[in-house]
Amino acid sequence: MRHLSVPKRDTQTFLKELRSLNWYPEGYRVLRDGEKSLIPISDSAPADLPTSYIIVDREQDAPAAKNWFSLLPKFLSEEIIEEHLGTWPNSHELYSDLLIFKIEREIEQYAQQVALAKIHHSPKIRVVMLDEGVIGEYRVRNLKPLAARFGEQIIDVEGISNLPEETRKTLISSNVKIRENGTSLLLNPSIAYYSSRLAGEREKTVESAIQLKEKLGRPISVADPYCGVGPAVVQLLAQHELVGDLLATDINPEAIKMLKRNLGEIKESWYCKIADALKLNKHQNLLGRFDLLLMNLPHSTLQHLPQLLPLLKTNAPTLLKGWYVVEEEEIPSAEAEFSKVIHQTKTFNGNFKLEIRRQFNSTKVLTRFECRLGDW
Ligand SMILES: C[S@@+](CC[C@H](N)C(=O)[O-])C[C@H]1O[C@@H](n2cnc3c(N)ncnc32)[C@H](O)[C@@H]1O
Structure with missing residues (x-):
């Protein structure tokens, strides 16, 4: 590789000049040669350089692009x-x-x-x-x-x-196929919601579901009314005998199309279809049917929750898990409102807590809650 040999003190001036001419090969190093600096010259620079300085030939390894x-x-x-x-x-x-x-x-x-x-x-x-x-x-x-x-x-x-x-x-x-927590998922973020940033949350959901199964001593029934392309349910189903009954619905028809491809086999008793979560409680056969309810519409959780709570069983321990985006300073008042809604079930004796998971924007945070209802 050609190098321009210049006095050390003039290194920066020549470096700048070569860069402005696009003749500096980014990533290559300026070498030392006694009182001189050897500045690398890109291959795209003319063979006859308009300079009175000496051009020397030196080997340099091609730079590995670090990032x-x-x-x-x-x-x-x-x-x-x-x-x-x-x-x-x-x-x-x-x-x-x-x-x-x-x-x-x-x-x-x-x-x-x-x-x-x-x-x-x-x-x-x-x-x-x-x-x-x-x-x-x-x-x-x-x-x-x-x-x-x-x-x-x-x-x-x-x-x-x-x-x-x-x-x-x-x-x-x-349209892509990805791996998440050991499962495969087809998705297309421009037609149905998906975010890899929530992969850690889904891992935790599986852990909570396993605890619930151990508590009940049987496979659990799961309701995911905002399931998207199904990342949470796919991971729950991947666990041996964790899920018995299942509701996986979304208002977006494209999400349900992909969900069906991601699930592969869909049992006849399962409820996997396009649906507005706010209308699920109109179906008598869905009321009091589920052990685990996932609330994943983080901007509207509080408004939707009263309509969805009736899907949970009332005669056994159940688990409500959800996410909520809120102004950080409004967390205490949001906790009080959630608490009011959940206490109406008369099966919750705990303290409702919103746990900050990450910053959502400059003032809002994404929070998570998990409530054990019934006799745990
Ligand atoms: C934040 S995304 C969560 C998707 C999925 N649970 C996940 O983790 O990838 C919320 C989803 O709720 C769906 N949605 C929005 N309003 C809804 C409603 N009223 N009823 C059912 N689904 C709704 C959206 O289409 C979207 O797929």
């Missing part, structure tokens, strides 16, 4: 990168060969460059999408494909839009 961020200078100037240090999106969600990331508003104009750096860094990624948040009643993701791997080539938004329609559809499809 996607080390590739960002390929797409954005150092000045821009430095101006926004601390804001660049380090985290992302990886669903098989689909990578999803969010970006702060102040740097959203650089989302394309971030996507290119991320896809260049991960050779197994097929498509990188910007996550513009969940939308609508179905809580589906608003995803924008920004970079894709098309054969040997990496293409950006423009390249994607120039592909023939069928090719484009396949390349940017968000």
